[in-house]
Amino acid sequence: MKSVKAVIRPEKLEDVKAALEEKGYFSMTVREVKGRGAQKGICLQYRGKQIKVDMIPKTEIEMVVGDDDVRPIIEILRNSARTGKFGDGKIFVYPVEIVAAIRNDDEIISE
């Protein structure tokens, strides 16, 4: 099992959700986050004065899926969240050891 974490533009969330749902990927956790990437935030010029907007609001999506689903999900995320400009975000994939339900005693142990 893998955890796929994507940091995306907040305004792309609806597109991303719809694209994932279309391919049958429904479960996810969404967080409002702030951060900066390789372009080091955004620099605004204001009549000679510089305003540096360091931490830019982003949306983080986390999904725990089977190993075989990771590549298709990365493709869907790229296609639905991309604008081609700086700040489109990143995708991170982590191993998951155990997924345990709370409602009952189901437990899926990762290989």
Place this chain on the structure above:
Amino acid sequence: MAIDAGDTAFIIICTAMVMLMTPGVGLFYGGMVRSKNIISMIAMCFISFAIVSIQWVTVGYTLSFGSDISGFIGGLDHLCLAGVGLDGNGIPDMLFMVFQLVFAGVTLAILTSGVAERVKLSSFMVLGVLWTTIVYDPLAHWAWGGGWAGELGALDFAGGTVVHISSGFGALALALVIGNRVGFGKYSMEAENITTTLLGGAMLWFGWFAFNAGSALAADGIAVNALVVTNVSAAAGAITWMLAAWIKGKPSSLGLISGAVAGLVAITPASGFVGPMSAIIIGGSAGLLCYGALLFRVRKGLDESLDAWAVHGMGGFWGAIATGIFASAAVGGTDGLIYGNTHQFLVQLFDASVAVIYAFVMTYILAIIIDKTLGLRVTEEEEYVGLDISQHGESTTA
């Protein structure tokens, strides 16, 4: 006539209540934009009030209420409040001046709908001074300052043409010049904080009692009538818009409060001339008409972001015409169409149409000039970050 203490006390309180409508518009609009622009929306309303406060006491009042020049504009005899003193007819002239000031302030605040989330603050301030001077002041003169509309017999009790048609159709013109927000129609731009919008709406409904009742300029029966019909019309608008939205989906609170504002707008010109039963019809039909106008705007892909056009523009236009239909001599001394006075109906139709054309065309020209010289819109990067940070250096979250 001497100064009347009761009337004076009443209008002072009304002035304070109407002032609260301007930040009310700010909260109403602020709740409907994305969280990165909420400070900007509220601040623009305060800024509108501040700049109009100065504009009005220097040139605005005299252009609106100075001695008439060709029916179009007031003369400069009250420049910088010359001759505006503490005596007057029933209430002090100075009080009448400041009561009118709060109207001009809220009108400019309503106009911010058309440029929400994308206007350069500095350009908006320049636009605000010029717009109030070139668009609002002549309209106020026409209706109330001895201009052609008043002479013709057009009825506008509390500002259907002056406040609502001007800001509504002005906002439409601004939206056309400045263009849609980046991602409009593509990204979800749902209201960020409905609670804030409801609070702003409540402040508007509250202030509107003074807006309309105070326009009687005396604590008399006409003021009482205006208060009652204002409330009835708002209630009717709230219910019809909500029901219409319910048929299409859910009875949203945003629809309820938008409908209330539509009802308030529509009754504004009529509030001294119609009775409560007519007010139910006027407000109820305004809720449906303005909701329809909103749907039409969305279908056309036009980003007049917070619907000043649909609610204030179309609601104001309907209210002006409805005044000509439902006016009753028993209330305000003039009959409308349903009492056989076709002439009054035609006068209202003509007055409202001229106001629509004047407000739209003049605002459009003004916006083009500012866009070509100062630039009306922020850069795409500033728009992405949001106006709270890019224009004010502030944020609700940090």
